Structure formats: structure tokens, C-alpha cells
Amino acid sequence: xxxxxxxxxxxxxxxxxxxxxxxxxxxxxxxxxxxxxxxxxxxxxxxxxxxxxxxxxxxxxxxxxxxxxxxxxxxxxxxxxxxxxxxxxxxxxxxxxxxxxxxxxxxxxxxxxxxxxxxxxxxxxxxxxxxxxxxxxxxxxxxxxxxxxxxxxxxxxxxxxxxxxxxxxxxxxxxxxxxxxxxxxxxxxxxxxxxxxxxxxxxxxxxxxxxxxxxxxxxxxxxxxxxxxxxxxxxxxxxxxxxxxxxxxxxxxxxxxxxx
Ligand SMILES: Nc1ncnc2c1ncn2[C@@H]1O[C@H](COP(=O)(O)OP(=O)(O)O)[C@@H](O)[C@H]1O
Ligand SMILES: CC(C)(COP(=O)(O)O)[C@@H](O)C(=O)NCCC(=O)O
Ligand SMILES: [K+]
Numbered sequence: 001x002x003x004x005x006x007x008x009x010x011x012x013x014x015x016x017x018x019x020x021x022x023x024x025x026x027x028x029x030x031x032x033x034x035x036x037x038x039x040x041x042x043x044x045x046x047x048x049x050x051x052x053x054x055x056x057x058x059x060x061x062x063x064x065x066x067x068x069x070x071x072x073x074x075x076x077x078x079x080x081x082x083x084x085x086x087x088x089x090x091x092x093x094x095x096x097x098x099x100x101x102x103x104x105x106x107x108x109x110x111x112x113x114x115x116x117x118x119x120x121x122x123x124x125x126x127x128x129x130x131x132x133x134x135x136x137x138x139x140x141x142x143x144x145x146x147x148x149x150x151x152x153x154x155x156x157x158x159x160x161x162x163x164x165x166x167x168x169x170x171x172x173x174x175x176x177x178x179x180x181x182x183x184x185x186x187x188x189x190x191x192x193x194x195x196x197x198x199x200x201x202x203x204x205x206x207x208x209x210x211x212x213x214x215x216x217x218x219x220x221x222x223x224x225x226x227x228x229x230x231x232x233x234x235x236x237x238x239x240x241x242x243x244x245x246x247x248x249x250x251x252x253x254x255x256x257x258x259x260x
Contacts, residue, residue, distance in 0.1 A: 003029065004253050005055035005080065008110060008245040009062040009072065011134035012157075013220065014042060017246050018049050021056075021257060025120055026247045029053065036064065039071050046079050055080055059249045061088040061109045088113060088249060095120075095248075095255040098146045107147070110245045111137050115147045117248030118216045121241070128212040130203045131244060132219035134158065138203050140210040148210070153202055156221040159195040175224050200228035208232040218244035 002021040007014065017031040030049040034042045058076060062069050069087070076085055090107040092099050095116045101107040110131065118129040118141055127141040132155060139150030154162065156175060164172040173191045182197060184190040203225070207215050214237045217226050226240045241247065 001053060003053045003055045004250070005058040005083065006246050006249040006253075007058065007060040007062070007072065008113070008243060008249070009060065009064045009068050010110060010245075011064050012036075013133075014038075014064070014068070014072070015243055015246060016042075016046070017243075017250070018053065018055060019250055019253075020053075021253075025250055025254065026241075031246075036068060039075065043075055043079065046075065050079055055083045057253065058083045058085040059088050059253055060085065061113045061245055061249060063108050063110050088252070095252045096145055097141070100146050100148045108137070111139055111150065112147065113248035113252070114218065114244040115139055115141050115248065116251050117241075117244045117246070119145060120247065120251035120254075121216065121239070121244075122214050125214050126210065126212045128203065128207045128210055128215040129244060130206075130215060130217045130219075130222070130225075132156065132199065132217065132221040132225050136199055136202070136219075136221070136225075138206045140206065140212065151202060151206060153199070155219075156195055156199055156224060159198065160191065163191060163195075175221065178224070178227050196225060196228050199225045203229060204232070207236060212236060214239060216241060216244055218242065 004019050007016045013033050015033040017028040032045040088109050090109050090112040092104045097116045097119055114129050114131050118127050126143045129139045131137045134155050136153050136155045140148040142148055160173050163170045173188050179189040179193045182193050184193045216239045218241050
């Protein structure tokens with residue numbers, strides 16, 4: 001058995017999954033997540049996972065900067081010295097997906113991976129990919145396999161903390177259930193209704209404009225936003241997946257396995 005390690009380092013959390021090279025898409029032997037500060041915890045998680053099966057290849061999508069990259073490189077050198085490590089980057093084309101950004105390398109590599117993952121889950125379909133993490137990104141993938149572009153907005157947590165930090169009277173709200181009415185009768189629900197509606201409104205607008213048949217939603221805040229979403233008048237399917245970036249990284253290695 002050959003194992004691959006996939007790592008999605010976002011601006012809040014580092015997520016990872018260990019996959020058997022022969023396994024179906026999005027089927028993991030082990031997985032985990034830590035906050036940036038939890039490098040010690042990550043080492044313990046990897047030590048346990050690699051004890052059973054050490055990865056031969058590692059594919060990392062890092063949008064969290066140089067310090068996180070250095071920390072990950074150090075851990076991998078110590079715990080998986082045998083592995084070939086690749087730092088996934090946005091390129092003009094990969095795994096059958098064309099990158100429509102004016103400067104393809106400017107696109108966040110997590111967004112490119114997420115789009116590859118979405119296409120692997122729904123080949124040949126017109127798609128919206130909403131990744132709701134620190135930032136929320138809402139991207140279009142065409143039925144022909146082109147990342148057509150997208151939107152970046154502050155994520156749910158950032159919207160909430162921006163209100164608390166920059167006003168005298170607004171509290172920091174915890175993520176929570178969707179208020180039953182957009183006309184809230186108290187401050188906490190009014191903030192939640194506002195920030196959830198902003199996220200859902202952006203996604204629905206993109207979904208409608210792109211004529212997408214399917215919207216794939218993912219990320220740490222997706223569970224709060226998905227219940228708000230209604231498909232466009234013409235219809236459409238909503239799919240909530242745990243980590244679309246990881247699925248994209250897996251799709252890349254599966255597409256290229258045996259080619260190199
Ligand atoms: N256990 C958790 N730890 C941190 N953030 C969480 C957690 N559960 C949900 N969240 C929400 O998810 C967001 C982080 O999601 P994630 O997809 O991990 O982001 P990123 O990929 O940017 O690191 C946070 O901003 C917060 O709104
Ligand atoms: C938009 C992002 C900050 C999202 O990061 P995340 O919320 O997943 O941590 C990241 O994809 C990024 O830094 N992008 C580069 C700019 C761009 O995609 O155009
Ligand atoms: K994101």
C-alpha cells in the first residue's frame with residue numbers, strides 16, 4: 001500500500017488527510033485539523049498516523065504564509081523524511097481544469113484545488129464552489145472545465161469580529177443557528193441574520209449569474225451558511241462536502257498517478 005498525505009493550510013486551521021493511493025476519491029485512512037498555534041498537536045497526530053503507514057508523496061496547499069510553510073516543512077522533514085513534498089500552486093492548467101485568472105499564479109492555490117475537487121465530484125457540470133473559511137470564496141467552474149473567476153469576501157467569523165471590534169455597542173457573537181426571521185428582535189440575532197444573509201446572498205447571486213446546476217459548499221463555516229441557501233428559480237442542487245480543497249488535492253494525485 002502506498003500512502004499520500006494531503007495538507008490544506010488555510011488562514012485559521014491546518015487540515016490534513018492520509019489516503020491510500022488506490023482508494024476512491026475522498027476516502028481517507030486518517031485525517032485531522034489543528035489551529036496554527038497547534039504545531040505540537042499536529043506532530044502528535046502525524047506521528048500516530050505515519051506509524052501505521054508513512055506517506056510516499058505529500059501535496060500541500062498553503063495560503064497561510066511563509067511561517068506556516070516553514071513549520072510544515074520542518075515537521076515533514078522530521079516525520080516523513082522519505083516523502084516527496086510538493087507545494088501545490090495555481091498554474092494555467094492542472095488535472096484537466098483550466099485556470100481563467102488573468103494571472104493564473106495570483107489565484108489562491110486553495111481556490112484552484114477546490115475547483116479541481118468540485119469538477120472531480122461533478123464532471124462536466126456548470127458549478128459554483130463556495131469555500132467558507134477565514135474568507136469566503138465563491139467561484140465558478142464551467143461545464144467545459146474552466147475556472148472562470150470568483151469573489152472573495154470576509155468569512156462569517158471575520159464579519160462578526162469586524163462589527164464587534166469597530167463599534168461601541170455590538171457584542172462578539174458566536175456562530176449559531178440561522179435566526180428564523182431576517183427581521184430580528186434582538187442584537188445577537190440581528191448580527192447573525194445580517195452576516196449569514198450577506199454570505200448566502202453572495203453565493204446565491206453567483207449561483208444565479210453563473211447558471212450553475214450545482215453549488216458545492218465547504219469550509220469550517222459552511223454548516224451555518226448552507227441552511228440559508230435556496231437554489232435559483234430554474235432549480236439546482238446544493239452539496240455540502242467536508243473539505244473540498246482536500247478532495248481537489250486528492251484528485252490531482254489520482255489524475256497524475258502513474259504519469260510520473
Ligand atoms: N473548530 C473550529 N475552529 C476554528 N474555526 C472554526 C471551527 N469550527 C468552525 N469554524 C469556523 O470556520 C472558519 C475556519 O474554517 P476553515 O475552513 O478551517 O478556514 P481556513 O481554511 O481559512 O483555515 C472560522 O473562521 C470559523 O468561522
Ligand atoms: C482568498 C484566500 C485568502 C482564502 O483563504 P482561506 O479563507 O481559505 O484561508 C486565499 O485563497 C488567498 O490568499 N488567495 C489569493 C488571492 C486570490 O485568490 O485572488
Ligand atoms: K476560503
